[in-house]
Amino acid sequence: MVLWEQKQAVIHAGIYYGRTSLKTDLCLKGKRMMYELCEKQRIPYRNCGKWILAQNDQQHEQLAKTHEFTKLIGVPTYFISLDEARQREPDVLARNAVLESPTTGIIDSHAYMSYLESDFQSKGGDLACHTKLDAVEPRSSGEEGYHIHTTSPSGEPATITSQTLVNSAGLAAVPLSNSILPPERHMKPYYAKGSYYSYASAQPRPKILVYPAPTTGAAGLGTHLTMDMTGAIRFGPDVEWVDDPNDLSVNEERLSPALDEIEMYLPSINREKVMLDYAGIRPKLGKGSAVAQGKGDGFSDFYIKKEEGFEGLINLLGIESPGLTSSLAIADMVDDLLYNLHTQNQSALRLAVPLLRTLALRNLGAEFLRNPITDVNSTLNFTLKASTALLKHIQTESDSKVAASKTKSLLKGGDSSDENNSSDAEPIWLVLTTKKLIVDQHRLKPGKIRIPHPLNTSPTTTICLITCDPQRQVKDTVAHPSFPKSLSSRITKVIGISKLKARYHPFEKKRQLLSEHDIFLADSRVITMLPKILGKTFYKSNKRPVPVSLEPYRQANAEGKRVALKPATKESKTVAPPQQVAKEIEKALGCALVHLSPSNHVSIRMGLSTFTPEQVSENVEAVVTGLVEKFVPKGWRNVRGVHIKGPNTMALPIWLADELWVEEGDVLEDEQAKELKAVARNGGAKKRGRELDK
DSSP states (O other), X not given: OOOOOOSEEEEOOOOSSOSSOHHHHHHHXXXXXXXXXXXXXXXXXXXXXXXXXXXXXXXXXXXXXXHHHHHHHTOOOEEEOHXXXXXXXXXXXXXXXXXXXXXXXXXXXXXXXXXXXXXXXXXXXXXXTTOEEEEEEESTTTTTOEEEEEEOTTSOEEEEEESOEEEOOGGGHHHHHHHHSOGGGOOOOEEEEEEEEEEOOSSSOOSXXXXXXXXTTOSSOOSOEEEOTTSOEEEXXXXXXXXXXXXXXXXXXXXXXXXXXXXXXXXXXXGGGEEEEEEEEEEESOSSOSSOOSTTSOOOOOEEEEOTTSTTEEEEEOOOTTHHHHHHHHHHHHHHHHHTSSOHHHHHHHHOSSOOOOOOOTTSOHHHHHSOOOSHHHHTTHHHHXXXXXXXXXXXXXXXXXXXXXXXXXXXXXXXXXXXXXXXXXXXXXXXXXXXXXXXXXXXXXXXXXXXXXXXXXXXXXXXXXXXXXXXXXXXHHTSTTSOHHHXXXXXXXXXXXHHHHHSOSHHHHHHHHHHOSEEEEETTTGGGHHHHXXXXXXXXXXXXXXXXXXXXXXXXXXXXXXOOOOOXXXXXXXXXXXXXXXXXXXXXXXXXXXXXXXXXXXXXXXXXXXXXXXXXXXXXHHHHHHHHHTSTTGGGGEEEEEEEOTTSOOEXXXXXXXXXXXXXXXXXXXXXXXXXXXXXXXXXXXXXXXXXX
């Protein structure tokens, strides 16, 4: 039975459904699996992110609770300032606060389902469309299988006998379950119809999903703004309770209140261009809140269960949002239930973020060592605990150095100055190791991961901006009245690539340039040229140039498709408008850099010793999530360990893998291992080939 007909669907972050629910566990796992599948199979998707808006203090308080909850489950979210929000999306109105969810995205759901269908059939599956299910007859409570009585599109009756039956019938799942189970185990289905609204205008057109703050007790998340792969926007769904699961008619009376809700966050919307589009129905197990907010909220979780007393029967009931995001993880769970590969507790253990396991670490963080991690609930604060221990250790070492410095000064009869009493903030590094190489070759252009607590926010830090030629356009842009003064005052030098080559060729000139500026930003169009120009002086320091996009955004035409930029010439304008340049620079300053090389580990500078443990913990969660989802092939399956460390400390483990292989085929039997050892002792690549062929 059809639930939705939309072509694009949201990939949810998993931040609304409570700490212990199946919706949370399966959404988090399913999101990662879906992004990996889209990359591997080239299914169209966009990791566009999402804003949740607060228009008053009460909604702001709700967003703060959501933000605190996301820390517990390891999903990155962060508040952005209202000024930044206005710069990035001037048409979107937030009166009080904006919470950003960077792991939310959209997917072409039709392409996704087409892939699943072809994959299913290629592995021997048979698909019977338009076939009516008349009845299911358990044989000896399922011990001898199930007779499944059907009628074909031509009216022919047929009976299929199966040892297992997975009831994933969507809107018809509860009625089907009730037809099999005894009356005392029957459930009542609820049907929430949601209407969607199209928008027939090119403006306004935000580039990020926009959601209102969740309302306590509401059965939905509000009439929010989503988009398709071309950038065209639409709104919905709202919630209308219906009794008929086949009632997909659109109700014109829903349009006016929906417009009022939309105008709260998109006031420049043209009401006449918003039209009723289509409707869908969500299968629910109650009329309670869509957001888990505590006891009594009526929140309904997924019902995924192997039914007791009915061998081989798996019920999937109430699979609404985030059902599509969770779909691949649900399939894994059903496989586990049917074939007993894992228990539900083991599954929850795998999904805990951050996960448990630790090693004895000698003297690093006595508090950390006194309280070993022994259960799943403890792991939710494990990152915070490790951050606290590391910062405490760094502070202790720093205090010892200061005390030693004072002692030497007194022995010499000198006075200790304020400089001797303070030390520069030390960097905190996250080290992620993998089981297989992350990339096959060096990448000159580093990747970027947005972090909630940037390292480069001090107003006293100076910035050198390296641009493509001609540099004058960038200088004029930075000096423009609309360019933020707080940012332009920090940019103390703008230099084009040609002048950089000519003026800073001598080694001493490079050292001088390096010492004069705290941060180096480089136009992404020239970033790959810089290692050869700047040399080891820069690339062995902590001041590697950070890529920033200074190109104008590609504009969309009337059909919503982006038009290619004209080739740049000396006469044409090659630099974006001042507000866009400022936005891109602020974005670059707010990111942690990912430098990838042919290796099984990557180190990322993501914190400072002056941060609080909470700030370090939040940055760790954001960086780990970004790394695993965007850069590590096969995701968590390929991760061997996650550690944090200071420049002169041991590495403190955050997570360690249970297995040292990615696929089961990577594991050799004892006999194979012995053969390989014998080949290694005897030497010779040719002989190795002959030995392995035997």
